[in-house]
Amino acid sequence: MRRFWKMHIEKRWGRKTGETIVKNTMSRKKLQDSVFIAVMLFVPIANFLIFWLYTNFNSILYAFQTQTAEGEINWSLYNFKLFWQDIVAENSPVLLALRNTLIFFFSNLFITLPCSLLLCYFLYKKIWGYKAFRFIFYLPQIISASVLVILFKYIISAKGPIGLITSALGGEYIPFLTSSKYALATILIYSVLTSFGGNVVLLSGAMTHIDESVIEAAKIDGVTMGKEITHIVIPLVWPTLSTLMIFQFVNLFGSTGPILLFTQGAYDTRTIAYWIYEQVYYGSSYYYPSAIGMIFTLIGTPIALGMRKLLNSFDSGVE
Amino acid sequence: MKPTEKIVYVTVFIVFTIYAALLLYPFLFSFVASLKENGRAFIENSVSFPFPMHWKNYVRAFEELTVAENSFFKMIFNTFWYAGMSTVLGILCSSATAYVVCKYQFWGKEFLYGLALFIMIIPVYGSLPTTYRLLSALNFLDSYAFVFTATSGFGFNFIVMYSFFKGISWNYAEAAFVDGAGNFRVFFNIMFPMALPAMTAIAVMSFVGTWNNYETPLLFMPNLPTLASGLWLYERRIKYTANQPIYFAGVLISLIPVVALFVGFQNTIMENVYSGGLKG
Numbered sequence: 001m002r003r004f005w006k007m008h009i010e011k012r013w014g015r016k017t018g019e020t021i022v023k024n025t026m027s028r029k030k031l032q033d034s035v036f037i038a039v040m041l042f043v044p045i046a047n048f049l050i051f052w053l054y055t056n057f058n059s060i061l062y063a064f065q066t067q068t069a070e071g072e073i074n075w076s077l078y079n080f081k082l083f084w085q086d087i088v089a090e091n092s093p094v095l096l097a098l099r100n101t102l103i104f105f106f107s108n109l110f111i112t113l114p115c116s117l118l119l120c121y122f123l124y125k126k127i128w129g130y131k132a133f134r135f136i137f138y139l140p141q142i143i144s145a146s147v148l149v150i151l152f153k154y155i156i157s158a159k160g161p162i163g164l165i166t167s168a169l170g171g172e173y174i175p176f177l178t179s180s181k182y183a184l185a186t187i188l189i190y191s192v193l194t195s196f197g198g199n200v201v202l203l204s205g206a207m208t209h210i211d212e213s214v215i216e217a218a219k220i221d222g223v224t225m226g227k228e229i230t231h232i233v234i235p236l237v238w239p240t241l242s243t244l245m246i247f248q249f250v251n252l253f254g255s256t257g258p259i260l261l262f263t264q265g266a267y268d269t270r271t272i273a274y275w276i277y278e279q280v281y282y283g284s285s286y287y288y289p290s291a292i293g294m295i296f297t298l299i300g301t302p303i304a305l306g307m308r309k310l311l312n313s314f315d316s317g318v319e
Numbered sequence: 320m321k322p323t324e325k326i327v328y329v330t331v332f333i334v335f336t337i338y339a340a341l342l343l344y345p346f347l348f349s350f351v352a353s354l355k356e357n358g359r360a361f362i363e364n365s366v367s368f369p370f371p372m373h374w375k376n377y378v379r380a381f382e383e384l385t386v387a388e389n390s391f392f393k394m395i396f397n398t399f400w401y402a403g404m405s406t407v408l409g410i411l412c413s414s415a416t417a418y419v420v421c422k423y424q425f426w427g428k429e430f431l432y433g434l435a436l437f438i439m440i441i442p443v444y445g446s447l448p449t450t451y452r453l454l455s456a457l458n459f460l461d462s463y464a465f466v467f468t469a470t471s472g473f474g475f476n477f478i479v480m481y482s483f484f485k486g487i488s489w490n491y492a493e494a495a496f497v498d499g500a501g502n503f504r505v506f507f508n509i510m511f512p513m514a515l516p517a518m519t520a521i522a523v524m525s526f527v528g529t530w531n532n533y534e535t536p537l538l539f540m541p542n543l544p545t546l547a548s549g550l551w552l553y554e555r556r557i558k559y560t561a562n563q564p565i566y567f568a569g570v571l572i573s574l575i576p577v578v579a580l581f582v583g584f585q586n587t588i589m590e591n592v593y594s595g596g597l598k599g
Contacts, residue, residue: 293445
């Protein structure tokens with residue numbers, strides 16, 4: 001770049017003058033670049049410092065604080081003691097929330113993701129009506145859960161279609177959302193049914209980048225559909241697939257269904273993410289949730305980093 | 320196609336059709352319900368097709384759906400403000416950050432790229448309480464200024480835009496610099512138009528995601544409800560009254576912008592949003 005400018009200017013104004021002009025121009029350009037970089041990065045960096053660094057640093061401080069009824073702040077390990085007491089308590093609410101969170105996490109990892117992959121494979125193979133299916137499967141992602149959940153609740157209510165069918169068949173209506181026996185399972189089924197499409201955009205994008213000639217060559221070699229999926233498609237979309245899996249692990253303790261919309265945590269449906277939200281929403285406590293968040297961040301970070309390393313290591317053999 | 324493959328395809332087609340019907344049924348249910356008459360008839364049987372059909376419920380939705388003194392029009396405005404401004408600010412900031420980190424040499428460049436990856440792969444739980452208190456101190460709660468929290472330059476949008484700018488040759492910029500263009504001119508007049516398809520794709524996804532987000536407005540803007548949070552609050556209030564048909568009409572109206580946007584841009588989204596992995 002510098003050489004190009006130098007040649008251009010020297011040609012016009014001679015060598016000596018050219019040198020000075022280039023020097024001045026380059027330093028002016030450098031200054032302009034610095035101003036440009038500063039202007040472009042000012043807002044994002046300010047946002048990061050305020051809404052990420054400050055809030056997370058403050059969360060760490062909150063974890064070691066408690067507030068008296070008079071509003072006085074005390075520093076102690078009380079929140080961590082409370083966490084331990086909650087863990088060992090009979091019918092521990094924390095363990096229940098952790099159990100529910102892990103149920104959502106494993107269902108995302110072992111049901112939603114593999115099913116999404118298969119779904120995208122058949123869309124990629126242009127199954128009859130694939131354009132319409134692609135749109136319909138993605139619908140739950142473009143419609144607010146607050147709307148979809150309410151429609152789902154009406155459908156499974158006693159006066160809704162499911163209730164009417166059950167009573168027409170002479171059966172007893174199942175209290176899907178008002179009993180500890182069924183509530184979590186109902187939310188889980190809803191979450192699984194509406195989340196297949198969530199990965200459609202990224203996985204379909206990755207599949208469209210597969211070289212057609214690879215699939216054609218495999219077809220000529222008589223490769224079966226199963227082998228095509230496991231030996232060609234999965235390895236070729238692995239960078240995207242592993243990214244989606246890494247995101248699952250990054251959000252391990254944040255895994256949840258729309259608990260607020262279904263039960264507001266009643267009937268043993270609380271997850272860790274919902275529990276923290278609930279504490280802030282109802283203004284009950286700010287310090288204890290920060291301590292719980294910190295504990296799960298400390299447990300979750302090595303898991304997320306380890307899984308990222310592991311999943312990316314599979315990538316090295318894929319070309 | 321082999322016979323066994325044909326059987327697989329037919330089976331998958333049947334499963335897809337059933338699944339599609341399951342996903343579409345709530346909208347049919349909602350449509351039928353929105354045409355019913357208010358009153359006991361709805362509570363007794365919400366499934367059967369109404370006769371006569373009450374199309375005026377759609378007009379009444381605009382008149383009667385109010386939440387926390389916000390009319391339906393105000394909720395529509397709140398939603399457009401929240402989703403639109405968050406998207407514009409978010410995309411502008413992440414594109415600016417990605418462009419500068421990708422194309423310019425400066426102190427801290429590597430650090431910023433590392434930071435973007437770090438933020439994405441480190442799970443942080445429990446910062447909600449401090450965020451809430453900070454926004455309260457900044458007077459951002461129940462305020463239209465809340466959208467400024469969306470000015471983040473990092474995250475998923477950064478990764479997409481970074482890989483996009485990486486694929487654009489710097490020769491275009493150099494030629495423009497020789498012709499006397501400044502950095503801002505190169506960014507807005509040359510790079511910006513080239514990045515438009517990728518930006519549109521992530522903008523539509525971001526807009527749809529923000530439009531549908533109910534938890535954030537519910538917590539931070541309880542008196543400025545959006546359609547997603549407002550309809551939920553309204554539904555909770557009318558649970559035991561007989562205004563459901565109007566509510567369902569409101570639900571269907573709230574779907575129109577996002578569905579239209581997605582129908583219009585689905586090909587742009589599918590072609591441009593592609594993540595090649597998270598390596599750093």
